[in-house]
Every structure is written in C-alpha cells, then in structure tokens.
Amino acid sequence: MTFLFPWVLVGLAAAAIPILLHLVERRQPPERAFPAVRYLEDATRDQRRRLKFRHLLLLALRTLLVVLVVLAAAGARLHRAVPLGAHTPMALVLILDNSASSGAVMDGEPTIEALRTTARAVLERATPSDRLWLLLADGVARPGTAKELLARLETVQVIPDRLELGQAVRQADALIRNAGRRGEVVVVSDAQRSAVSPVEVAADMIVLRPAAVPPRNRAIAVLEAGNQPWGGQGGRVAVQVVAEDTAAVAARLTAGNSPPRDLLLTPGVPSTQRIVLGTPGWHLIEVSLPADELRLDDTRQVAVQVARPAGVTWSSRDRFLDAALRVLIGERRLLEGGGASIGRLGAGPSIVVPPEDPALLGALNRALEARGSSWRYGDVVTAPAQSDSTGLLPERVAVERAVRLVPSAGGRRADTVVTVGGEPWIVRSGDLVLVGSRFEPTWTDLPVRAGFVPLLDALASRVVHGAPALPSTLVGGRLPLPPRVTRVVGAGVDVGVEGGSTWSPPAPGNYWLLAGLDTIGAISTGIDPRESALARATSAELEEAWPGAVVADLTDGASRTFAAGGRGDLRPLLLLLALLTLIGESLVAGRIGRVR
C-alpha cells in the first residue's frame, strides 16, 4: 500500500480520540445518591452483557471510522486493482474498429453496435483525471474528455476504410508514451486476422473482441477492365470473388445498356468476361453478388472508355517494337498507319526514344523544343538500375543504359510516368511521350518482358486519345485529380473540385471526372479486399502479435480496463467503508443505553 500524502497518516493518532473520550466519559457523570440502585441493576442486568458488547463495538466502529477517514485522506492505494477502487489518473487510447468489416451483421445487428456498446462501457469507467483518445479507422486520434468522446461515439458510423490494427496500436502506444503517465491501449474490434500485425507495445493493452463466430462472407475482390480505351470490338474484364469456401457463387454482370449477364464464379479463381460496348464513350460495368451479412463488398463497378483504335507508324528496323505493335494491330488495339509515331518524333503524337548515336541528341532536343515539349534529353547514364513499379509497368525492368530526362520550361514532376531509381524514365508532355532508353535489350530488358506490349498499348492510347484518367484506388485513398477536372459526380457525390488537387472517394463505387460538361475520366473504387475476410484472429494469435496483451470478450471485458499498472485508488472504497461504519455507529449508538 502506498499513500499520496503520507504525512496525513499522522492523523492516525486521532484514532485514540474515541478511546480517550470513552475513558473520560466514564469519569465525568455526576454522582447522585439513589436508594433504588438495585432496581436500576435489575432493569439493566439482562442487557448488561449485550450492552457492554455494543459499547465495545461502538468504540471499535468509531476508531475504525477515524482510521478509514485518515487513510482515505492520505490517498491510500494498492499495487493492484481493487473492487470499487477508482484507478489512478492514466492515459487511455480507445481504438474503435469502425472499418468496413464492422458493418457485417452479427446476431441481427451490425458488429459496430456491439463494439460501440463495449466502447461506451470503457469510456464510462473513465474519470475526469484521465487523458483519453478515441482512434477510429480513419486513423485520426481524437482527444477529449469521457463525456466528449461518449458523445462522439454515438455518431461513429461504419466507414469503407481498412483499419490496420497493428499500425493503430503503434500510434496509440506513441500517444501514451508522450502523455507521460501510465496508460492503456484498448482495442475494441472484430479482430480480423488480416488486420492484425505484430507490434511491440510498451503500454498495457487490452483487446476486446466478439466471441461469436463471424458470419460467412463473399466478396468481389477484383473487377478490372484492362487497358483503355477499348476499341469497338470491346474488351475483357477480369472478375474474381473471394469466399471462405470454394462453392461457386452466382453473380450478375451489367455492362452499359446491355442486358445483365449471370455468371457462376469460383471463389479465388479469376474469370475473364468478354464484353462488347460498341458505342464510343464512357460505360459503367458492374458485378454484384446476392446480399450477405457484409453489403459493402457485394457490388463492384468499373468505368470503361470506348474509342476507335489509334493509327500508328513505326520503323520496322526496330525489331522488338515492330513485333509488339503487330501484336497490338492483330488484336485491333491499334491500326497501322496514322498520325501517331512510335519510336521517333513525328509530326503528330509521338512516343520518342533516344537516338542510338548520342551525337544526335542535340538535334532531337531542338526538335522537341520546337514541338513545345517541356522535357528534353540530357546526359547518357550507363549505370545499371531497375525501374520502379507503377500502374503502367507493374513489373520491374532492368535498365542498362539510358539518357537522363530533364525538365525544361514547364516540365513538372507530375509528368513522369515511369521512374528508374527515382529518376524520370518515361515522361509525358502534351501529345509526346519521351522514353529514356531505346527498346533494345542492350539498353533495357523491357522489350523482352511481358509488360512491354501492354505498356505500348497504354502509351499509344494515351498520346492519341489524350490519356483518359482512370485512376484506381481503394476507398479512403487520396488521388491526384487531372488538371482539367472541375467536378466529381457519382455514388451519391456531386462536388466541385480543383484540378490537380487530391481527392478521396468517400464510398465504394464509380465517380465520373468532369471538365465542364465533358467526362474526361473516372475513378472506380471498392473496399480493401482484406476487409472482406471476416475470419477472426484467435486469442493466441493476438497474444503472439501483441505480447502482454489481455484478450477478453466484448461483453465483459470493459471491466478489465483502467487497470494499467495495477494501482488501485482505495479512496472510494475507504470512504464507502467509512460511510457504512458511520451508519453502523449510528445504529449501535441508537440502540445502546451506554451502561457501564
């Protein structure tokens, strides 16, 4: 036992006061002659022993009362939790998992409601001296009093974001460390196995999670339309569903104004569907599953632009380029002959590679400058390097030789399409695309990699059709908007935006990017596929990921919070005992005849 104010213990000497008063009181009564003392003795004889006991009990109660009050005033504490004992002021970060998975219906109501109830119980145990934060799936730690956070708690809704619990726990631990007092991280979550990552936590930690088995869930994990724009002959979409079992799942595919198509998809197995959308323009493709306990992942959309294939010209001496373009022409992705020049700078849209002879770089740069390019070629770099992964070139390619791309007047970093070692390797400037290496194996192994043909397809389409903006992201992720975008419309959203700024899709669905009245792109989003995997981490897995964490059930775990450090403030308990002692003293004193 420790004391906040040990000097107050001097007051324990006051415990002798009742005893002294007791003794003094015995001598004080005035004496009076009274012949019928024998009657007094008779009247009190029966109760004399009981009264003597009560008198001693009264003395004990009064002494105990003084001791209890003094101990409470001294701030007595135990090094462990005590019943009714208020905890010492501490810091607590409550991580409430309102990620997409908490929208899954469990026992007739969304999981978030059960989580909210437990979170409420945790906050109700807080005292005004505690420092509190509420950390939600959006990653924002909200400080506040218990009252404020309780009010905030009532407005918490499921958001389609993913909550990486390990990251949240690390963030909470840092908050507690900076708070300068003992603290506790309380995780109230459905404890998805996919959201748990190992973290070393200094603060005490309690994980409160549902004990019930999570519901079965099926989700559309993938819906991709490949390179765009599509030609009149249509294109292919890749669809993949995930589920806890391998039973085939019925799905419905809707493409533009075409009649819906029923699909039978095997979980975990990608399915490619050919779709013909003859009308040039923008089309919306949607795949949906029958409703289950988690609705957020039952539907997925993707936008597709349909346009005529671009006509291109190239030099047949470039063997690898020739082979790749002929594949694309065979696939009707491109047409032979036309305004776009591939491999050299032409009069129209061009994909430019550096000349074999470095001496010709000057002439090329002058030509580029004449075309108004904001980029030019610089020094030759021969140090081997690898490309950085991008959406256009997911696989990393080796670059043995390159010519550095240097921005000239108006050149921006945002023009970069692919980088090598962080340096621009493929950049776009208007209807020009500059590539840092020639499409030859002595410069780069890109021509012999599988990604070469799709990259050419994308680059050709981009320079010819003005590069449709088709960024892909997960809900909550921030995307840079194309410079010309003025509005974003879709999924219940219609907001004006500033081109070039970043924007975050608030919910799964498709958002059209408008420049005035023209649609110049689309953003298709869905929830993180990992949120669809509702399987929960076991207690052992949680304890292994977060050593020292206490894992408890949602329904009764709140009572274990605020025990960080195990220090129990005995004052409420002592004052309660003092009150009970006072009541007992009053009862005994009321009954006693104070007979000696």
Next chain:
Amino acid sequence: MTRPATSAAARPVVRPDLLAPSDVARLGGLEVTTQGVVDGFLAGLHRSPRRGFSVEFAEHRQYQPGDEPRYVDWKLLARTDRLYVKQFEEETNLRAMLVVDASASMAWRGADDRLTKLDYAARLMAALGMVLLRQRDATGLITFDATVRQITPPRVRRGHWHTLARVLGDLQPGTTTAADIALRQVVGALQRRGMVIFCSDLLMDPELTIKALKFLRHRGHDVLVLHIADPAELDLARGEETRFRDPETGRTVTLAPSDWATAYRETVDRVVREWGGACRAAGIHYALITTDMPFGTALGHTLDAR
C-alpha cells in the same frame, strides 16, 4: 387601603390531613402537626361509613396483688364489696406494633419540596399511632436499620403517644437494612395476637423479609406492609448520564436515565407486583404509599388495607 374582611364562615376549611406532606411539615414539628392531621382525618372519617379498628367489649377480673389500683372498678366495689379490676378494656383492645425502617435509604428524597421517606414515615406512623391510641389500642414502636434501634412496647396509657412521637421525631437514619431481625423482635413485644404495621421502602432482601412477615402472620398477627416510596424512585427522571450510588451499600450504576426510564419503570412495577403478590399470598395487607401523598390519603389507604 384596607383588605376586605373575610368571615369565618366564608373561610375555607383547611384539613391538614389532605395537605401536601411538605406543607404539613412546614406547619410545625411532628407532635404539633400530627394532631391536626389526625383530627382532620377522623373528622372526615365520621362522615364516612368507615368503622374503627377495634370492637369494644368488657370483662372484669378479680383483683390480684400487684394490679395497679387505678384499674380497680370502684363502682363495682361499692355495689358488691369485691375488688375487680377493669383489666378487660386494655386486654381486649387491639395491640399494634409499628415497625419503622430507619435505614440510610429512608433518608432520601427525590426533590427538595418533598419529605424524606423517613420523615414521611415518621409522621405517618405518628398519625397512625395517635389514631390507634385514641381507639384505646395499645401501640408500640420498633425502629430498625441493620439492627433493631429502639423498641417501645405497646401501651395505651395517656401520654404514650408523646413517647412514640418523641422517638419518631428523634429518628435518625442508620446504615443498612435488616428487617427480618426487627420483625422477629415483634414476636417478643406482641405476646398476644395483634397488628403489625411494617413501614419501609422495602429496599431489602425480599425473601428474608417475606419470610419474617409470614412468621408473624403465622403467629396470628394481622400484618400490614406500608411500602414507602419517593415518586422519583418509581419513575426515573429523564436526564443526562448519571452515576447513581446506593447510600446503603455504596454500589453504583452509571447510566443515562433517558435511555432507561421505560425499563426502570417496568422493573419497579414488577417489584411492586411481586411484593403485593407475595404479601397477598401470605394474607398480608400491602399498600404502596408515595411521599407526595397527603397523610390523610395515606391513612385512608392504610385503613382500606386493614
């Protein structure tokens, strides 16, 4: 300015027997005031259907040497020329013995405006003695505390009351109480069947006392127990905690009267019931007399008990 004259007829008749005992005591000494009390009492008695103690009957006995000449019936001598004495009058009247407790506990009063139990008992016994003697009942007196203090044999002669009154007036409180010893002395004082009036606060051993009283009853005496109590002994005055000391034994009890008044009253009632029950069972008359009771009323209770 003159006070309006008050005629004797309009003046209310003051009966000292119905005055408060303390008021009677203020009127004068025991011998002075008892006369008034008894006169008042007897005056009231004449107006009542109450009868006297004794039943008068006469008997002559032939004179024997040693008999007092004053008891010789001279008229009978003149007619019959024989000497007879009127001994029959004295011997056929009641012989009464007043037994008065003069222990320390009797010298107590619960309030300054009341008589001590001893003073009250002395005056009551003096009045009773006067009543008895006026009826020509031989009356004696025994005072006692731990031992027998004084024995005044029963007499009926003129002036005997003054002897009793002097003894009662000079009575001083003694120490502890041993009534059984005094009561057994009565047997020697009352050779023939008579009346014993035992006046005490009964703060004594009940078993021994009842046994002694039963013994007297067994000897054929009428026994009357007058239980003298101060009102403050019957009802404990409410108040703060007090240390109560028994003047006889020195034993003490400390308690808060406010907390114990009810229990004490119940105990006193029980004690009174036990005394009354024990006396009735033995054919003994019992009366509870409180010291705030007018002497006339007390005498009335005594007669009722008789």
